[in-house]
Amino acid sequence: MSTELVPILDIRRFDRSDDPREREGFVRALNHAYREIGFVAVSNHGIPDAVIADAYRVIKEFFELPIEQKLAYRVGKGGARGYTPFGVEHAKDSPAVDLKEFWHVGREHVAGAAWTSHYPPNIWPTEVAGFREATWALYQQLEALGDRVLRAVALGLGLDERYFEDKTDHGNSILRPIHYPPLAPGRGDPGSVRSGQHEDINLITLLIGSGEPGLEVLSRAGQWVPVTTIPEAIVVNVGDMLQRLTNDVLRSTTHRVVNPPSPYAEVPRYSIPFFLHPNSEFSIESLSTCVTPDNPNHYPEPITADQYLTQRLIEIGLLKPQA
Ligand SMILES: O=C(O)CCC(=O)C(=O)O
Ligand SMILES: [Fe+2]
Numbered sequence: 001m002s003t004e005l006v007p008i009l010d011i012r013r014f015d016r017s018d019d020p021r022e023r024e025g026f027v028r029a030l031n032h033a034y035r036e037i038g039f040v041a042v043s044n045h046g047i048p049d050a051v052i053a054d055a056y057r058v059i060k061e062f063f064e065l066p067i068e069q070k071l072a073y074r075v076g077k078g079g080a081r082g083y084t085p086f087g088v089e090h091a092k093d094s095p096a097v098d099l100k101e102f103w104h105v106g107r108e109h110v111a112g113a114a115w116t117s118h119y120p121p122n123i124w125p126t127e128v129a130g131f132r133e134a135t136w137a138l139y140q141q142l143e144a145l146g147d148r149v150l151r152a153v154a155l156g157l158g159l160d161e162r163y164f165e166d167k168t169d170h171g172n173s174i175l176r177p178i179h180y181p182p183l184a185p186g187r188g189d190p191g192s193v194r195s196g197q198h199e200d201i202n203l204i205t206l207l208i209g210s211g212e213p214g215l216e217v218l219s220r221a222g223q224w225v226p227v228t229t230i231p232e233a234i235v236v237n238v239g240d241m242l243q244r245l246t247n248d249v250l251r252s253t254t255h256r257v258v259n260p261p262s263p264y265a266e267v268p269r270y271s272i273p274f275f276l277h278p279n280s281e282f283s284i285e286s287l288s289t290c291v292t293p294d295n296p297n298h299y300p301e302p303i304t305a306d307q308y309l310t311q312r313l314i315e316i317g318l319l320k321p322q323a
Pocket of ligand 2: 199
């Protein structure tokens with residue numbers, strides 16, 4: 001049943017310039033899934049195995065460092081870059097912290113670009129050779145794949161194929177390698193799970209590593225359904241910013257990572273989501289193609305992507321409210 005809930009879509013169909021029906025078929029299937037469940041798995045995405053393997057290698061090496069060394073990379077506001085330890089982030093409206101630690105890679109600065117001053121610079125762990133190259137390579141690959149998916153989203157919404165291009169070209173996107181350690185009795189609050197139920201904040205999320213057991217999505221019927229997909233596929237789901245931009249036409253579906261049974265409980269889980277964000281100054285206003293008599297505008301007040309992100313980071317414990 002789960003494979004039907006989260007369909008596997010071959011993105012090579014979208015690139016078929018020789019056969020417009022293939023392209024249209026992909027656009028239709030993607031948009032249908034995004035209206036129904038907000039999740040798809042993309043196969044044949046073209047990201048080289050070596051890029052993914054290199055990223056995993058450096059990420060594992062980092063998380064295996066002693067905690068004192070990792071804590072040296074806890075910097076700045078809200079863990080926007082570098083390391084965030086176990087016991088900080090929790091899902092909105094849940095006091096129980098998630099059983100995970102993670103690292104944030106943001107957009108690399110470009111000399112002379114005005115947006116550079118809005119984003120904190122990346123930091124890199126000196127203990128792990130090749131960390132910067134490997135994670136930044138994966139960031140760029142996932143961003144390019146996200147741009148292709150957004151083109152198909154735009155077409156499905158009746159917009160120009162390149163609608164998202166100038167709204168995301170210096171987006172505040174984040175690559176977040178996550179380590180869920182083996183589950184030990186007494187670790188975390190009672191009731192803690194690897195990742196409490198939540199919706200993603202950004203436009204779309206591209207997730208590497210979803211094939212390991214634990215990820216579940218909440219169906220419309222209110223049932224938790226495990227996401228089972230082929231290991232090579234990348235899960236791409238709708239976030240709250242895209243839901244809001246589309247006046248709730250596309251759905252940002254609640255999901256979580258549960259504590260798996262033995263033998264998976266005894267082994268760590270690593271996943272690598274890429275949260276694709278719009279440019280910080282982008283104003284999120286309901287698209288006119290998504291406002292109809294049947295679906296009047298639910299969000300008459302526009303909000304910039306940056307304001308929206310700040311509100312949401314306070315809700316999940318990564319930012320403190322301003323006094
Ligand atoms: O680890 C996973 O598979 C999913 C993580 C997730 O949903 C998130 O970080 O937003
Ligand atoms: Fe998520």
